[in-house]
Amino acid sequence: MSGVYHLEIKETPEELKELLANQKTATGFERVQLLYLLKTGHGQTISQTAEIIGRNRVTLHKWIRQYSSGGIEGLLKQKSSPGRPRSIPTWAETALSKRLQEPLGFNGYQEIVEWLEQKLGVNTCYKTVHKLVYYRLESCPKVPRPKSSEQSQAQVEAFKKTLQTT
Template identity: 35%
Template sequence: MSGVLKTEIQESVEELKTLLNRQTNAVERSKLQILWWLKQKQVTQVNELAQLSGYHRITVSRWLSRYRAVDGDVRQQLIQELEDAERVSSYGEIQRWLAAIHGQVVPYKTIHKTVRYGLKGKLKRPRPVSEKQPVGAVEAFKETLAPTSTST
């Protein structure tokens, strides 16, 4: 049947409620509200969501398709990629990986939110070291560094 939703919401009702309360951007808040309605099973069709949210049904469908963009299998592979810090160093690299391996074109913002907030991952890498710095200078500095006292 056309318009019937088959979107599985991965977040719990409590998570969605806290995200909804913390959200300050009106459009992002509307997106979370739609996910909350779906999780609560208050609506079953895109037209109902469109009427409740005040957005066009095409807009609501587009938001839901972006939400479904990173499915469960790809998410598990992404988690494995993130565990190995050598493989992934930027969100753009993840975006290219999804496009090349899985054929999914996902916006940068969606990848950032999924990795940073959904998977609780941080893409960290060390700062560059000057070429003029002698080898072992950092270790020597750490050895001679006087311990700081925390008492007052």
């Protein structure tokens, strides 16, 4: 019969059905569905299976080649694009995170920009530093409040004890 594709599918229909239920993405579901339809005989030809799934037959042939070369892992392997590299490298980010934990802190984001440039040699802009510190590191430039030299620690503790909280 013309168009019938002979593919040795190692998994049982029960295993494929379980894999179908566990798929988190639509593409993974479609790929496992291809194997399930071919294994159970619901899709007798690639063209018929392509119609059922709603994909082009060339796409199904590509998936079959992936399955033949890498098994089920090769078929379900997700490609991830590397994306644009961060303007502040991870080593500088960890150094900044450690510096933010110190009690001295920074006076503001502009001071962090200058510190990155002078100490680490990382040239970046204010907006990038703000997004990194505030959103990614979930921190803020820490500045201790000024304390009076005349302030007594005993008086502070006594005030805290007598302060009424509601």
